Amino acid sequence: MSNKVNRRDFLKIMGWGGVGATLAGCDMPTTVTLEEGKEEVTSYMIPEEYVIPGVGVYYASTCQQCPAGCGLHGRVREGRVLKLEGNPESPINRGRLCQMGQAGVQAHYNPDRITRPMMRKGSGLTTVSWDEALTHIQSKMEGVSGDRFAWFTDTVSGHQAVLMDAYREAVGSSRHYVHEIINNxxxxxxxxxxxxxxxxxxxxxxxxxxxxxxxxxxxxxxxxxxxxxxxxxxxxxxxxxxxxxxxxxxxxxxxxxxxxxxxxxxxxxxxxxxxxxxxxxxxxxxxxxxxxxxxxxxxxxxxxxxxxxxxxxxxxxxxxxxxxxxxxxxxxxxxxxxxxxxxxxxxxxxxxxxxxxxxxxxxxxASGAFPFPQLVARTGGTRDVMDFAKALDNKELDAVFFRGANPVFTAPESLGLRDKLGKVGLKVAFSQFEDETTRLADVVLPMYSAMEDWGTHVAAYQAGQAVIGIQQPLMQPLYEQTRGFGDVMLSLLKMRKVPGYDGYADYYAYLRDAFSALPDSLKNGASNDEFWASALQRGVLEVATGGGSLTAKVVDFDLPENPASEGAYTLVPSARLGLWDGRHANIPWLQEAPDQISKVVWDSWAEMHPRTARKLGVKTGDAIKITSANGSIEANVYVYKGIHPDAIAVPMGQGHETYGRFAKGRGVNPVKILALNTDGKTGELAHHSTQVQVSKTRVRDSMVIFGGSETQLGRKIVATVTADVYERTEGEA
Amino acid sequence: MFNTLQLPSGHITHRGARFVNRFLTPSLFWLAVIALVLGSGAARAESGVPNAVPPVGTHKGDDVPQPIEFPHNTHADVNQINCMYCHTYARRSKVAGIPPTSKCMGCHSVIATDKPRIKKLTEYWENKEPPPWRKVHDVPDYVHFTHEKHLKRFVFDNEGMQVENVAEVCAFCHGEVKKMTVAHKVKPLNMGFCRRCHEANEGPFDCWKCHK
CATH class of the missing domain: 3.40.228.10 (Dimethylsulfoxide Reductase, domain 2)
Known part of the structure; x- marks a missing residue:
């Protein structure tokens, strides 16, 4: 087709000539060059009996993209995982999977994975061998005991948490900080x-x-x-x-x-x-x-x-x-x-x-008591990160192991974690990506992706039938120098000479043993091998929870007469299914998926009510500066009626300084400028209470919005009726 | 032959003309039609693939040097080995598959072991490395092509088709590989090529059949 054909002409041609007219261009040189001999095609040395190249094999596993713990089915072809879908056997997601789960393959195949252990030598991180990294940790940890050691993680559960506890207890510490900015x-x-x-x-x-x-x-x-x-x-x-x-x-x-x-x-x-x-x-x-x-x-x-x-x-x-x-x-x-x-x-x-x-x-x-309390999820909110900052202030910590959480990014800048972390002698990051926290670590241990590692997971929210979700590798590790979290924990436990772990060659052996040790009531008369095989095949292991009952006690509470915030505008750091708290900003599919409300892609924006926009004299696309007592951020305005005129909403997830090519330098992070207000009774961060000033900085910047119109402009493209009209004309649904 | 009518010559001309007009012309037409149909039938029989109109189109492919100059002609033509003996996944999968190295060694641990190409193969085998073959035929990732369905249509579900002649079905898209050493791309394998063949053979014609 010549590029003179515009959309209207195209539709006309389609109308007149039917499909044939548009297909006439099919013999044109293809825009994708498939040059012969440029790619290799590798055969098996000896074929696997059950593998047919080109035909998918499905394995069950558990999603690690957020703490919900959905069951997965991964389609594997020629030893590569290609597609993830929900596991129908999981009572959590019942065969469904959200966009973040679907995008799990892009976390796995991400080109910015850390592929080798690193250690801080001088000012920068230098590649080292695993032996050197682990020996360094062990020798440093010999001088650490009691509460001077801490774990700092996101939500963890299952046998990984058991090993983390074992290590923490061996050091004699009671500190395990769990940080999730999206929490309840x-x-x-x-x-x-x-x-x-x-x-x-x-x-x-x-x-x-x-x-x-x-x-x-x-x-x-x-x-x-x-x-x-x-x-x-x-x-x-x-x-x-x-x-x-x-x-x-x-x-x-x-x-x-x-x-x-x-x-x-x-x-x-x-x-x-x-x-x-x-x-x-x-x-x-x-x-x-x-x-x-x-x-x-x-x-x-x-x-x-x-x-x-x-x-x-x-x-x-x-x-x-x-x-x-x-x-x-x-x-x-x-x-x-x-x-x-x-x-x-x-x-x-x-x-x-x-x-x-x-x-x-x-x-x-009532959710009922989970029968294995040691496997239950350690969840958290934002209180732990503030306690952690206090502990750093008081120089209470000599060694911190980070896993999953990225507090330098997901905590307010005024908490000063970036500087305070310098006071810790040994910071170890178990990490797949160089995020803001990993970058400050002294030792970086490159982890397997969720598609390469073993694990068990007990979701914090158990939906009816309680389950242990089983995570199994969907494929061989992509990089030789990465290791499984459980494997590394076992190495560290053995190096510290903690009794009871010598017999396990790797985390797989540990899990096999742990499953054999489960009570017979779960095994339905199966042998240990059969039980393990069926657990792997199904991806979930149902466990009975004790009945439990609920009370209906109204607690003592009080509200200010008028609890509305006093400043002109309140900053709403909104969360979205997609980039989540920023952990998925390095996944191009999720960057590209438009926000469900604003349809903006690959960027941050500031949502604002039309009335507020008029008052400030801004239109969609103009840049504004949002200033709190703790700093300022700049973003393009998105004018929309779905927000209170007193609120300015900026989504979380963007604004990474590092974290790979897809995330770095893109948009802004509203969490940075949050005030350190806390909820009076729980001590959690009052993240929706930051007062901000707003000023216009530039006019009409470019802003990529998918769709472009919030209304149907009276065209009735999708006909709708209100619930009232529906009930009047159709009866109660 | 008109003598048998025993009619005057004038009549002959006259009656003959009428005969030609009334009977012979339409007959000739039908004869021609029958001949054409038979002729094309003969052409079909020649291709060895019944109920099929081979796709049309040519392409002048590059020479693709392979780690081992595999002689397709020796295997498929001289020794008459069925294509699907080595490309065993073609009937079961979207890809035909490069034979596993163990399959090569199944014969070549005893046959022609002194030939330089076999020595090289043996070297790969002993190093536990499959030869890094170069891809000659490919379609873009947004095209779903499956060997399995095409073999079902033209070979296994095709009445009168002899499985021994499968090479001729392969040749629709891959050319006469059995006359080549290493494969050359000789068919365009672009959308027009696919589309015309689907049209001629009444294959599925929905966009999403291939672009899904």
């Missing part, structure tokens, strides 16, 4: 205090109304794929109603029947006002609540709540109406409700709704 730590604390279970099982599928305060349960909250499966059941007839209350529209918010923008920090007021409206119809609902809670509910009538939250009074009435009419319901709280100085109290106010609506025991079920 405040809710876990509230759940523990009110229900006696930090992570109860939530039944979205049983609920007829879901009221979510910033919990992006389809995108980034707890176990997104599992939630999405249950959400599908929730939306089947009779169709459940979803109300989402948050300052910035999330993926879940975009799916809601009613999306309510509230002023940042006022989610608790909205919840109490809903309780107020419910009790106005049915005063008995508040029976049994502590007097203080009753007073708080009575404090917020609709008018007052509407003034404070900025939400329309009718939305509060409507939400209360749905909750009163349809039972059971489910009320959940996420990051934008938790991330305030009064985060705990806000979540308690939200959980109060579950109590008065009788959802405890209905849509909120």
């Amino acid at each position: 730590s405040v809710s876990r604390q509230v759940n523990q205090d009110m229900l006696g279970d930090p992570q109860p099982r939530l039944r979205f599928d049983k609920a007829r109304v879901v009221l979510s305060f910033g919990a992006d349960f389809l995108g980034t909250w707890q176990s997104p794929v599992h939630n999405a499966v249950e959400y599908a059941a929730f939306r089947e007839a009779p169709r459940g109603v979803l109300v989402q209350v948050e300052p910035k529209m999330t993926l879940t918010g975009a799916n809601a029947d009613l999306w309510v923008a509230v002023r940042p920090g006022t989610e608790g007021v909205f919840a109490l006002a809903v309780a107020n409206a419910l009790s106005a119809k049915n005063p008995a609902m508040l029976d049994g609540l502590p007097d203080k809670a009753k007073q708080l509910v009575r404090r917020y009538d609709i008018k007052k709540a509407s003034r404070i939250t900025g939400a329309a009074g009718e939305h509060i009435v409507k939400t209360a109406g749905w909750l009163a009419e349809r039972s059971p319901s489910l009320v959940v709280a996420g990051a934008s409700a938790e991330g305030h100085g009064h985060g705990y109290d806000t979540v308690a106010a939200i959980m109060l709704l579950n109590v008065i609506l009788g959802n405890i025991g209905e849509t909120i079920e």
